[in-house]
Amino acid sequence: MRFILIAISFLFAGQPVVANPIKEFYISSNGGKPGNTGTIQKPFISLSEAKKAVRAYKEKGKAGKIIVWIRGGTYELTESFELTKEDSGSETCNISYKSYAKERVIITGGRKISPKVIKPVTDYSQKERFIDQTALSKIRVIDLKALGLCDYGQTRITGFRRSYVNPAMELFINGHPFHLARYPNKTMIRIKPEDVIDAGMIDKDFYPGTIRFDKDRTVLWSKASDIFTCGNYKYAWATDQLRVEDIDSDTGEVKFADAHMFGISGENEWNQYYYFNLMEELDDPGEYYIEHEKGLLFFYPFTEVKSTDTIIVSLLEDPLITLKDASYIEFKDISFEAGRGIGIYMENTESNKIENCTIRNMGIVAVSIGKGSKPATIYCHPDEATPFLPKEKLSGGLGSLYDYLYENTTFDRDGGKNNGIINCLIENTGCGGVSIGGGNRLALEKAGNYVYNCEFTNCGRLDYSYKSPVNMDGVGNKIQHCQFNTCQATAIYIHGNDHIIEYNVIDGACKFMDDQGAVYLGRDPSELGTIIRYNFLKNIGNIGITMGVYFDDGACGTQLYGNVFYKAGTRNVLIGGGQYNKVENNIFIDSEMAIHLDNRLESWAKNCLLPNGIFEIRLNAVNYQKEPFAKAYPEMIHYFEDSPATPKHNAIQNNVFVRMKLIHSGEKEWGPVLDQNLITDQNIGFASEENLDFSLKSNSVVFKKLPEFKAIPFNKIGRIKKK
Incomplete structure (x- = not known):
């Protein structure tokens, strides 16, 4: 019997392993027709038809990867494309929605308008409204109502301590966003x-x-x-x-x-x-105005509109794509554009990927991983002692999320785990770029959601007040190898624990800002464990006092390691009264001040430490003297007994300061800066300073003066180019 089994094993050992087959469906906005079978010859006409086919195929018990190929074209959504548990793939057999042969696929929440319907302004009652009569020959009008478009939305206030709100209808031509006519045009x-x-x-x-x-x-x-x-x-x-x-x-x-x-x-x-x-102030290329009562869209094009131009107005209020309880789904090589709200929304999801996509011209954010909070009904400062914001999670939106997090710091957004935004271009979004949650702060369970190798440009064209290109919260999420281009305020805004921010380039944050940082966290000593390493921050600030990295109001337990700061704000790093922060192995170049330390908790911010005050509330919220928090951060167990108002236990060593006007402010006991650091105005051996290549040559004096200094992998910082 043993010989028979051996013989059988040899027989099958030579046979190839048959993998699960790949099932393919096709969608085409041009050749697709209702009732087609979804083959390349007879493609579906819509995403919803493909979703039904995928479900039917899965219900038959078929195993294997499923690919929904989307042919080139524009797909206009009248409602959110929602995928749920029934639409999920598996760890070995995911489900992909991607463009066929890299054809240009646009999924939009707007409507395309033919250039043929564009007219000059001829009505005298309309002409007389414009102040600059010399601009009249350039202004064009579209009769939206004649096209059956009657939902123009509502312009609502947004800004500091205000909810995320969808804008009214917006105009985009060839992907360029227009803005409501304003005065003055460029200045303030x-x-x-x-x-x-x-x-x-x-x-x-x-x-x-x-x-x-x-x-x-x-x-x-x-x-x-x-x-x-x-x-x-x-x-x-x-x-x-x-x-x-x-x-x-x-x-x-x-x-x-x-x-x-x-x-x-x-x-x-x-x-x-x-x-x-203001219709009266429509006098500059890129401006528009909608006369709601008559349904007329007036605009001043950048150049004369051609028959080949793409004109889109936004309509869809809901997210373009919604993933709820869905897992192992991938969207790849697709452009998502022109919705009034969120581009892609996820809740309770696992291992979904948004890869090689462009997400632009959204009214709010490109991607939200996790629920929001019901919008506040009143406008007031959040109050952690007597919370008043609605204690209700918001599915499909963000609402008053970041004010609610101020009152309820352990809020679990149901962000799922291991969801990724990979190699995407995110631009021209209204109120920030990505809102990434996930992870449980009470259990310190890491989510592992991540933003990887993405580029962010103009993320906050409607509102940038604490609505950053990336807002992150929860536990154990990552931002890696991203490029952050010029933004008015903060580039990365952090809540929560144990996040990793690494290998990113932040270029030109806080350009119209005072008392803010390109990377910002603070006012909660329970938010420990985040690592900020191997980032390049440059050209930060323009007006007022700005920081490269801002540990605000008693922030504790964050590691800042191996970063390069070049002209990165008036204060490269500010530690505002916190403890147990590590600033090690960084290089600071050509700035006003490298390190600012202060004792604000002994002065103007001392109320934070009052009995039943904000810090006690926030530490008690995470059960800071019990496991798992006490085991992860034992240094915090006796926080209130260890003179919390005095900044201390801040390790600042093995750093290099090059041509700094001032090394630090603050007392030595708050965090010694002049010890175990290299201060110089000399050339220390950068690879190519004129090209902003701050890699250190192997014979750099740094390694002699600071034997424990580790070479920063500068050439690995930033986006990874596809081979």
Whole structure:
């Protein structure tokens, strides 16, 4: 019997292993027809038909990878394409939706408009509204109502401490976003102290204020309605939008319909604002205005519109793609464009991938991994002692998420695990780029969701107030090898524990900002364990005080290792009263100050440490003296007994400071900066400083002066080019 089994084993050993077959379906916006079978010869016409076919195939018990090939073309969604548990793949057999042979596939929440319907402005009643009559020959109009388009949405305020809201209908031509007509066109109006008639602030109570503006200009807006403003009314980190309630053209007094949380000031250079949603001010390429009552879209094109141009207006309020309880699904080589809300939304998902995609021109964010929070019904400072924000998760949106996280720091967004955004271009999004959650802070369970090798450009064209290219929270998520191009405020905004931020380039963050950092975390000593390593931060800041990395208000337990700072803010690193932060093996070049340390918890921020105050509430929320928190971060068990107001246990060593105007501010006991670090104005052996290649040559003096300094893998920082 033994010999028979051996013989059989030899017989089958020579046979090839038959893998599970690949099942393929096809979609075509051109050749597809309802009722087709989904073959390449008879493709489906829509994503929903393909989804039904995939489900039917799975129900037959078929095993193997499934690919839905999408032929080139534009696919207009009238509702969110939703995938659930029934649409999931498996670890060995995932389900892919991807473009066929790299043909250009656009999935949009908008509607294409033929250039043929574009007209010049001929109606006299329309012409007289425009202030700049010389622009009339360039302005064009589309009768939306005649095309059956009647949902123009609603322009709503957004900004500091305000919910994520979908914008009204937007216009995009050849992928370029247009903006509502504004005044001034490119600059902003400086608020002078004498312009503030009523600051809208008494003690800590705020209400709609009043300012003075050019009365001659406001006379020209007599027929305008729904005028909005946007600006920095008090602090540069609290950008806000306010509606105009009334304008007195005799005096130039402008009364707002909305309050700003800190009132209105003209004390600082960043106290600037502009007006928008004004038909009268449509006079510059890239502007548009929708006359809602008549359904007319007026716009000033960048160049004369051609018959081959692509014109899209946004319509869909819901996410373009929704994944709920779905796993092992992949979207690849697709462009997602022109929705009023979120591009791709996930909740309770596992191992899904968005790869080689472009996600642009969305009204809110490109991707949200995890639920949001129900929008606040009142406008007020979050209150951790007496929370008032709605305790209700929001599926399919973000709502008041980041204000809710202020009151409820252990909020679990149901973000799932191991979901990835890979090698994507994310640009021209309205309110940030990616909101990435996942992981349980009470159990310190890591989610492993990640953003890898992506590029972010112009993520915050409608609102950038704490709505960054990447907002991350939860536990154990990653941002790796990404390129962050110029943004007005913070590039990466962090909540939670044990995240990894590595090999990224941040170029030009905080360009109109004061008291903010390109990478920002703080005001919660329980948010420990994050590692920020091997990043290149350059050209940070332009106005006010800005930081490369900002450990705000008592932030603790973060490691900053192996980063390169070049002209990275007025303070490359700011530690605002925290403990157990490590700043090691970094290189600082050509900045005003390398390290700022302060004892704010002994002075103006001391209320954070009051009994039943914000820090006690936040540490108790994670059961900081019990496992698993106490085991992971034992240094925090006696936090309140160890003089928490004094910054200490901050390791700052093996760093290199090159041509810094000032090395540090603060007392030595808060974090010794002048010991075990190299300070020099000399050439230390960069590979090619003129080309911003800050790799160290093998014979660099750094390795002699600091024997424990480890070479930074500078040439590995940034996006990885596909071979």
